[in-house]
Amino acid sequence: MSIYNAPTKDIQFLLHDLMNISASDIPGYAELDRDFTSAILEEAGKVASEVLAPLNAVGDQEGCSFENGVVRTPTGFKEAFDQIREAGWTGLDCDPEYGGQGLPYLMGSSVGEMFVSANMAFNMYQGLTHGAYSAIHAHGSDDQKAMFLPKMVSCDWTGTMNLTEPHCGTDLGLMRTKAVPQDDGSFKISGQKIFISAGEHDLADNIIHLLLAKIPGGPDGIKGVSLFIVPKFNVDEDGNLGARNGAFAGKIEEKMGIHGNSTCVMNYDEATGYLLGEEHKGMRAMFTMMNEARLGVALQGFAQAEVAYQNAVVYANDRLQGRDVTGTKNPEGPADPLIVHPDIRRNLMDQKSFVEGARAFAYWAANLIDRSNRMDDKEAHGLVSLVTPVLKGFLTDKGFENTIAAQQIYGGHGYIEESGMSQFARDARIAMIYEGANGVQALDLVGRKLGQDGGKHVMAFFALVKDFIKENEKDEILQNGFLEPLKNASKDLQTASMYFLENAAKKPNNALAGSYDFMHAFGHVCLGLMWAQMAQAAGKALANGNGDKSFYETKITTGRYYMARQLPAVAMHLARIQSGADTVMALDAANF
C-alpha cells in the first residue's frame, strides 16, 4: 500500500517565507496569515491522506463500470464525494454569492494539489465541475448563474467539458456537432463527443455538460463554434429536476490510467442546450478559462510526482541492498538501505528538486492568476498567459518522468501493481495529453505567447530574472551555486527567443521545429528562478533564526542540486533549437 503525507510544511514555506502572501495587496490575501492557511492545509491534508488516498488503488483496480447507459464509480467514491462536498471543499475558492468560500485561487490550488496527489481520478469529478463553474461564472447570464452555480459549487451537480469529437481534437474547427436554434431561445444539440471525463457517473444528481457545437449557417471553421450548457436532466425555473435530456453516454473507455474516472463517449440526440456567452464566440469563452484549466493539469503533473517520490523515499530507506562504498551505514543489518547509494540519491534528488521547484512555479502562477482576476492586473495576466504552456507542458512531462524515476527505485517491485508505483505513472501519463497535448502547448508558446503584445511579457520575464540577480548579487548563499547558473541559463533562453523572433516570419518551421525544446528550456529557467528565490528566502529565515533550521538548509541544498544538475539542460536545448528545421523537415512523409 502506498502512503501520502500532505507537504504542508513546504506549502507554508512558499506561501509565507517566499511569497509573504498576507502582506500582499491582492484583495482577500490579508486574512491569509500563517495560522489561517495552516489550519486549512492541515485539515485538507487529513482528508487527502485519510479519505482520498485509501481509495486511490481501489479506483484503479475496480475502475468504473458501464451497463445500460449507467456508470458506476468504484466502491467508496460516492461516500467520499459526499464527505468532500459536505465539508465545503468543493467551493473553497468559489464566489460567495453562489455559496463558495471566496478564498483565493492560490489556496484552491494548494488544496487541489493535495487532493490530486491522494487520488487524481477521484479529484477530476470535482476539478471538471470547477472548470464548468468558472465558464458559467464568466460568461453566463444572471439566470444561468443563479440556476446552475450554487449546485455546482456544492457539487450536488457536477460539470463536464465537451470539446473533442472522433475526428477532431486539437483542430476544433473540424467539429460536426450541431446546435439548431429553437423558437424558445434554446437549441437542439446533436452529435458525438468523445473523451468526456466524468461524462456520466453516480456521484451527483445532475450533470451539467458544457459543449462546443456549431450553429448551422454560422462562419466556417473555428470561428463558427459556440458554447452551450446541456444538463443531463432539464431544470425548471425553481431549480427542480425535470425530464431526462437527450445526452447519453454510449460507452466508457478502457484507459492506461485514471480508471476511477469515467471517460465517456457522449451521444447528443436533439438534446436541449442553452447558449453560454455569445453566438460563435465559443472558443473565446473557452480560452478565458484556459490558464486556470492548464494550471490545474500542471498541478496533476507534479502532484503525482510528489506522491510517487514520497513512496520512493520510504522504500529507499526500508529496502536493504548492498553496502555504502565509503563505509557501512547499517552494520547490524544484513545490508545498508538503498538510500546510501549515490545513484539512488541522484534519482531521489532529481525528484525532490523537481517537485519542490514545480510547486513554487505553480503557486507563483496561481498568485499571478489571483492578481489578474482580483485586481484586473494586465501585466500579471500577460505573464501568466506566457508561462501557462510552460507550466502545462514542462511540469507534466517532467512530472511523468519523475513518477517513472520513483517507480525505478522499487526495482521489480515497482512493476507489480500491488506497489502502487505503476498507477502513479499511468495516471500521470494523461496530463501530458489532455487540455492540449504538450506539443500544442509548445506551439502556443512559440507561435502565440512569445510575440504577444510585441513580446512585452517575455521581456518582462527576462527583466524579472535579471532584476533578481542584480538585487541579490551580494547574497553569499546565492553566490554559491545559484546566480551564475541562472544567469547562463537565462542568457541561453534569451538567445533562443531571439532565434524564434528572427525566424518566425521568414522561416516559421525553424521556430516550430524548436518549440518543444524551447518549452523545456523555459521550464528549467523558471524552476531555476524559483530555486534561487527559495534559497534567498530560506537564507533570510536562517539569518533571522526562524523555525526549522534543517528545513531551510535542506531547501538551499536541494536548490543547489537543481542548479548544478538540471540547468545544464538549457544549453542542450539551445543547441537543438539552433540546429534549425533542416534535418527535421528533410524527409518526405513516405520515407518515415
Added chain:
Amino acid sequence: MSIYNAPTKDIQFLLHDLMNISASDIPGYAELDRDFTSAILEEAGKVASEVLAPLNAVGDQEGCSFENGVVRTPTGFKEAFDQIREAGWTGLDCDPEYGGQGLPYLMGSSVGEMFVSANMAFNMYQGLTHGAYSAIHAHGSDDQKAMFLPKMVSCDWTGTMNLTEPHCGTDLGLMRTKAVPQDDGSFKISGQKIFISAGEHDLADNIIHLLLAKIPGGPDGIKGVSLFIVPKFNVDEDGNLGARNGAFAGKIEEKMGIHGNSTCVMNYDEATGYLLGEEHKGMRAMFTMMNEARLGVALQGFAQAEVAYQNAVVYANDRLQGRDVTGTKNPEGPADPLIVHPDIRRNLMDQKSFVEGARAFAYWAANLIDRSNRMDDKEAHGLVSLVTPVLKGFLTDKGFENTIAAQQIYGGHGYIEESGMSQFARDARIAMIYEGANGVQALDLVGRKLGQDGGKHVMAFFALVKDFIKENEKDEILQNGFLEPLKNASKDLQTASMYFLENAAKKPNNALAGSYDFMHAFGHVCLGLMWAQMAQAAGKALANGNGDKSFYETKITTGRYYMARQLPAVAMHLARIQSGADTVMALDAANF
C-alpha cells in the same frame, strides 16, 4: 489494431552494407550472403507480423490465469508457440549437436528483434529458454547437456532463471534458498523465488528451472551461491518424464505490462535439483551469460520503440488536424495530416533516429559476441563487456522514452488501450528494470567495466572512434554534420572517463553520482559512431549506384538529425558529472 512490418530492409543494410558480414572471418559468417539472410528475415518477418503480432493485444487483455497452481496462457499462445517450435525458430542460433541450426548469434538477434517487436510477452517464453540453454551449454556436464538441451532447443521444454527472492534482488548475497546435498549427488532445494518469468505455464511439457541457492556450510554472501537445475518434472535416464518435483507456482503477479507472460512466485519445497557447474561458483556461471541476456533486454527496449514508431507514422499520416504553416499540403481534405507539423516531425525523427541507431549498436554488439564466442577473441569480448551495460541501460531507457513519444503522437487516442500504444509503453517499461535495473548497469559500467584490464577496453573504444574520424576526414558526406559532433561528443566522454578514473579511488561517490549520466553520454557517443558509420556506408552505396537511392539518402538525413539533435546531450551529461557528488550526497536521509 496496431500493425507491425518487419524492418528487413534496414536489417539487410546493417548486415551487408555496414558490416559486410559474408566477408567476415568469423566462422559461420561466410554463408550469410544477402540472399540467405534475406530469406531468413523475410520468413521471420512473416511469422512476426502474421502469427505473433495479432496475439499481442490478446495477451495484454487476457493476461495469464492462475488456478490451483495451474497457469493458463492467453488464447492462441499455445498454438503459436507450437508453430514457432515446429518451424525451428527456437533453435536458430543453437548448437547443431543438440538440434540447433548453428547460425550466428547475430542472426538470432535480428530474428529476435522482430519477434519481440511483434509480441514481447510471448517471446519471453522462448527467450528465457534460450538463456537457460546457454547456461547449461556453457556449464553443464555431458549428461546434463544430453538430457536437457535437445528438448530446450526445440522448446518442448522451456527454461527459467530463478535469482530474486522477496528480500533480495540486486544484492544476491542475501539469498536464503537452501540446497542440501543428498547421497546420490543431487540436492534438496527449499526456498522462495519471486518474479520468475514463465515460471509456470501450459506451453511446454516440462519446465527446467535454473536456480541460485546456497549450500549450507559454504562461504557467506555472494561467494556461497551455487547454480542448480530443477526440473518441474523429474526426468529419467531415457529422457522420460517422471514424478512431479517440489517446484510449484504460488501465485502470478499483476503487472504494469507483459501480461501475456506469467510472472510467478515459485515455492521450492525439498525439490530435487542438480548442481550446474561448480559448487559456490554460481554467480560466475551466471555472469558468463550476462552479456547475451543483457543484449536481449536491450533489444526489447528498441524493438518496442520500433513497433510503436511504425504505428505513430501511420497515425501521423492518416490523422487530419490543422494546416501546414508554410502552405496547405492536402487542399482537398478538411485539414492536413499531422505529419506536416514540425513538432510532430521532430518527435518522429527522434524516434526514427533512435531506433535505427540502436539497432546498429545492438547488432554491432551481437557481431562482437560472435567474434568473442566463435574465435575466442579477447578484445571483442572486452569491448562487448564494456558496452553491455550501455546497451542495456541506454537502449531500454531511450526505448521506453520513445514508446511514450510514439504514444504522444496519438493524442488522447494513445491513452485508450484500444490503440495499442499504451501496451507498447507498459511492456517496454520492464526492460529498464529486469536483468539488472538500469542504475545497476550504470554502476557496473563505472565501477567495473571502465577500469577493467587497466582501462584497455575503453581506450580501444575511443581509438575506434578516433580512427574512424581520421580515416574518413575527407568524406564529404561525413564532413557535413557527422565528424565534428562525433569528435566533440567523444572528447566530452573522454573527459568524463578521466574524471571517473581520477576520482574512483579517493572520492568514489563522485564517480558513482555521475554513473547514470555517464551511461547515457556513452550511449549517445555509441549511437553517434553508428550513425557516422551508417552514413559512410550509405554514401558508398550511393556512389556505387547500389539499390534504393531514397533509402540511402534517408539514412544519411536521419543520421544528421541524430548528430544535430541528440549529441548535444553529451555536454549536458558531462556538466552534470563534473558537478560531483556534493549536492547529491549532502542531505541526511531524514531530510528527503
